[in-house]
Amino acid sequence: xxxxxxxxxxxxxxxxxxxxxxxxxxxxxxxxxxxxxxxxxxxxxxxxxxxxxxxxxxxxxxxxxxxxxxxxxxxxxxxxxxxxxxxxxxxxxxxxxxxxxxxxxxxxxx
Amino acid sequence: xxxxxxxxxxxxxxxxxxxxxxxxxxxxxxxxxxxxxxxxxxxxxxxxxxxxxxxxxxxxxxxxxxxxxxxxxxxxxxxxxxxxxxxxxxxxxxxxxxxxxxxxxxxxxxx
Numbered sequence: 001x002x003x004x005x006x007x008x009x010x011x012x013x014x015x016x017x018x019x020x021x022x023x024x025x026x027x028x029x030x031x032x033x034x035x036x037x038x039x040x041x042x043x044x045x046x047x048x049x050x051x052x053x054x055x056x057x058x059x060x061x062x063x064x065x066x067x068x069x070x071x072x073x074x075x076x077x078x079x080x081x082x083x084x085x086x087x088x089x090x091x092x093x094x095x096x097x098x099x100x101x102x103x104x105x106x107x108x109x110x
Numbered sequence: 111x112x113x114x115x116x117x118x119x120x121x122x123x124x125x126x127x128x129x130x131x132x133x134x135x136x137x138x139x140x141x142x143x144x145x146x147x148x149x150x151x152x153x154x155x156x157x158x159x160x161x162x163x164x165x166x167x168x169x170x171x172x173x174x175x176x177x178x179x180x181x182x183x184x185x186x187x188x189x190x191x192x193x194x195x196x197x198x199x200x201x202x203x204x205x206x207x208x209x210x211x212x213x214x215x216x217x218x219x220x221x
Contacts, residue, residue: 043211056207
């Protein structure tokens with residue numbers, strides 16, 4: 001069965017550093033998403049990506065965040081100048097009649 | 111802004127009892143999705159409801175989408191310990207550009 005993969009599974013960084021979270025969505029899917037989930041809380045929509053560009057972003061997705069699809073397979077989320085409150089699970093997902101989530105990257109900002 | 115609410119926040123049931131979680135959107139939705147997340151896991155897609163008044167069943171799970179396309183419910187008949195997890199509804203307001211998750215209902219099943 002096709003699956004969404006994410007790397008790394010866990011990222012520890014110092015406050016103020018930049019991180020890049022990587023995802024390989026399912027290849028024939030059209031919509032790609034990034035979500036975050038702070039421990040014990042709900043899943044929060046960050047951004048959607050369609051036709052190689054951002055189609056919608058939430059109020060959380062400010063200038064600190066950016067997404068790219070540098071080639072036909074990878075989908076990255078960059079967080080510049082990380083803050084303590086950026087610590088969370090970050091999920092990538094892709095959609096084609098149903099939405100498949102990746103296993104997530106746990107980001108810890110110290 | 112658009113919000114999706116869900117109740118209850120927690121539910122503890124005896125194995126074999128039924129369980130229902132309710133989802134309500136502040137705005138009319140294009141469709142609604144349901145997910146299950148086990149502790150330490152990622153959300154797993156269960157179903158998508160698109161039509162007003164739609165009812166879908168998956169074995170012991172029954173999903174319903176309200177006539178006004180603003181509310182939905184998930185009912186589990188005769189819960190089992192494998193049903194343990196958090197159930198999220200997620201509303202899609204228009205196209206698939208944005209998906210708004212509810213806060214989830216955490217289900218515990220006592221054997």
